[in-house]
Amino acid sequence: MPWISTRSILCFLLATLISQPGQCCEKRFSKRIFEVELSPKVLRRQILLTVKFHSCHSGKHIKLSTDDVNFGIHSNGSLYATHALNLDTNYQFKVIARDQRIHKKWKARILLIPSAKDLTNELNKFANRKPPVIHFLKHHHSKRQKREWIIPPVSVREHEPPMHNPIAIIRSDLETNENIRYSISGHGADLPPVNLFVIDPNTGELNITGVVDREINPSFVLTGKASNTIGAEVEKRLSLVVEVLDINDNAPVFTEQVFEGEVEELSPVGAFVLKLNATDADYGENAQVAYRILSQGGSEMFLAKSNGEIRTMANSLDREIQDLYTLTVEGRDLNGKASGLFSIANAQIRILDVNDNIPTLEKEEYEVSVEENSLNDEVTRIKVFDNDQEFSDNWLGHFDIIEGNEGGHFRFEVDEQTNEGILVLQKELDYEEAQTRNLVLRVSNKAAYHSSITGGGGGMLSVGKPIRIKVNVNDKKEGFSFKPTTKRLTVSEDQTKVTIGQSFGKYPAISADTGKESERTSAELQPLFDLWPHTFKVPIKVEDNQGSGKVQDVDVSVIECAGNDLTCTPDKMRQIGSKKAALGGPAIGLMALAALLLLRK
Numbered sequence: 001m002p003w004i005s006t007r008s009i010l011c012f013l014l015a016t017l018i019s020q021p022g023q024c025c026e027k028r029f030s031k032r033i034f035e036v037e038l039s040p041k042v043l044r045r046q047i048l049l050t051v052k053f054h055s056c057h058s059g060k061h062i063k064l065s066t067d068d069v070n071f072g073i074h075s076n077g078s079l080y081a082t083h084a085l086n087l088d089t090n091y092q093f094k095v096i097a098r099d100q101r102i103h104k105k106w107k108a109r110i111l112l113i114p115s116a117k118d119l120t121n122e123l124n125k126f127a128n129r130k131p132p133v134i135h136f137l138k139h140h141h142s143k144r145q146k147r148e149w150i151i152p153p154v155s156v157r158e159h160e161p162p163m164h165n166p167i168a169i170i171r172s173d174l175e176t177n178e179n180i181r182y183s184i185s186g187h188g189a190d191l192p193p194v195n196l197f198v199i200d201p202n203t204g205e206l207n208i209t210g211v212v213d214r215e216i217n218p219s220f221v222l223t224g225k226a227s228n229t230i231g232a233e234v235e236k237r238l239s240l241v242v243e244v245l246d247i248n249d250n251a252p253v254f255t256e257q258v259f260e261g262e263v264e265e266l267s268p269v270g271a272f273v274l275k276l277n278a279t280d281a282d283y284g285e286n287a288q289v290a291y292r293i294l295s296q297g298g299s300e301m302f303l304a305k306s307n308g309e310i311r312t313m314a315n316s317l318d319r320e321i322q323d324l325y326t327l328t329v330e331g332r333d334l335n336g337k338a339s340g341l342f343s344i345a346n347a348q349i350r351i352l353d354v355n356d357n358i359p360t361l362e363k364e365e366y367e368v369s370v371e372e373n374s375l376n377d378e379v380t381r382i383k384v385f386d387n388d389q390e391f392s393d394n395w396l397g398h399f400d401i402i403e404g405n406e407g408g409h410f411r412f413e414v415d416e417q418t419n420e421g422i423l424v425l426q427k428e429l430d431y432e433e434a435q436t437r438n439l440v441l442r443v444s445n446k447a448a449y450h451s452s453i454t455g456g457g458g459g460m461l462s463v464g465k466p467i468r469i470k471v472n473v474n475d476k477k478e479g480f481s482f483k484p485t486t487k488r489l490t491v492s493e494d495q496t497k498v499t500i501g502q503s504f505g506k507y508p509a510i511s512a513d514t515g516k517e518s519e520r521t522s523a524e525l526q527p528l529f530d531l532w533p534h535t536f537k538v539p540i541k542v543e544d545n546q547g548s549g550k551v552q553d554v555d556v557s558v559i560e561c562a563g564n565d566l567t568c569t570p571d572k573m574r575q576i577g578s579k580k581a582a583l584g585g586p587a588i589g590l591m592a593l594a595a596l597l598l599l600r601k
Contacts, residue, residue, distance in 0.1 A: 400444070
């Protein structure tokens with residue numbers, strides 16, 4: 001196509017290359033020199049300015065730093081002072097950007113210019129400042145004069161450049177008559193840190209040569225000397241204390257990064273939760289820390305006192321809605337003033353459970369069945385629902401049978417893993433006595449209810465609807481058994497009236513289902529051998545047509561009766577054999593069942 005020229009194609013390719021991400025992009029600072037005018041007094045952590053670096057989409061590989069320990073820089077380019085400074089002249093240093101992937105670096109210069117107005121005010125203060133003059137104790141003073149001789153205070157401010165010299169002047173009254181040379185000794189003079197303080201030997205002017213840190217050296221004790229030209233001391237040595245004045249150059253430091261506390265739900269307003277604590281290396285008001293809550297997750301449930309105590313500010317804490325609160329807290333020195341330095345920490349508050357929920361069941365009425373004559377059977381399980389803390393006493397159900405269990409046939413147990421009430425049959429039921437049992441029960445918790453449920457009354461106050469359980473007793477084919485379990489029999493001791501094989505009693509079987517005596521099922525005890533005084537156990541078993549029945553032992557006591565022994569009368573025999581069948585006469589034959597007859601009804 002003739003209308004597309006070679007030049008058009010080249011322009012199109014160039015535009016395409018330029019439009020590609022990362023192509024033709026030069027990594028660099030936005031300026032070679034960043035200037036800022038600011039107050040001569042620079043606070044610790046004060047943000048001075050923000051530098052911009054074009055990273056060409058490689059920001060995560062770029063690391064920013066400075067070549068001056070007095071200043072640091074955040075990853076977003078914010079430049080800050082690492083401690084408090086006083087600037088009396090322009091101050092320069094460099095910021096550096098390093099690409100950690102390709103090991104290349106770029107530099108830019110920072111120029112800090114102290115405000116002329118503020119600097120003039122500082123210079124005026126310095127010009128009007130008069131250093132204290134300290135005299136050696138005069139000779140031949142009285143004791144009273146010595147007591148009244150006071151050395152004026154000498155002080156320097158920490159982190160302040162040596163721009164306020166001299167800080168003091170030492171004078172001897174003898175210098176009017178002879179040449180006096182002054183010297184000092186002690187830590188800060190001839191001991192480490194050496195030459196921090198120097199004195200003009202001729203004028204006695206005491207100067208400071210460097211920056212001091214009160215947190216390292218809160219004071220210096222110097223010894224001042226006055227000597228003549230041959231080196232002899234002409235005055236009593238002077239003890240001079242130089243105090244280092246504190247500036248607010250240390251932010252509070254929390255003793256814990258995460259404080260932990262707990263409080264019960266529904267606690268009243270003002271309930272104590274926990275106490276924050278932070279330390280500050282500064283002194284005086286600079287070290288007085290006030291606390292406050294910055295955020296607490298959108299809710300306003302807690303407040304922080306200035307002394308660090310966190311307390312509830314609402315009585316509506318509900319563990320079932322929120323069981324953990326995470327607070328962001330601040331500790332700020334200068335007793336909380338806006339100009340104070342601060343630190344941030346977290347506080348986690350766990351809400352403790354109270355029994356403020358009434359347990360509920362799936363329904364209010366139940367119907368179950370149970371076999372008569374069964375024992376320790378699990379009749380049914382009833383699930384308990386409760387919103388309180390799982391597996392706690394506030395959650396576990398407790399069952400009280402308030403009606404229908406007068407005979408003590410039932411009891412309730414609780415499965416603590418599933419929170420189910422277990423109705424247990426602990427005493428046999430008889431269908432023939434009652435075909436149904438109606439139980440009324442009330443469900444509560446293992447723990448007492450909270451006052452929010454009881455209204456301030458007793459914790460075990462009856463609350464909740466009564467629950468009804470209808471227990472149907474199922475009939476069971478029981479067959480026959482001998483009743484009563486003890487049968488008393490008598491026989492004459494006169495052997496002429498007793499013959500072997502003679503029946504001397506009848507023990508009928510009774511139907512457990514109808515309570516009637518069986519017409520066909522019975523047993524007669526007959527002696528088969530001669531007997532002797534002894535107690536004999538005679539087992540008896542009777543079965544019906546379905547094979548139902550059970551074995552019962554009959555105790556037969558044989559006692560010896562002689563002459564007119566009144567104990568052998570029928571009435572006395574009943575008393576002697578209170579739980580046994582008793583026979584008199586030593587020669588009566590051994591009794592057994594003439595037919596351990598398994599007679600069929």
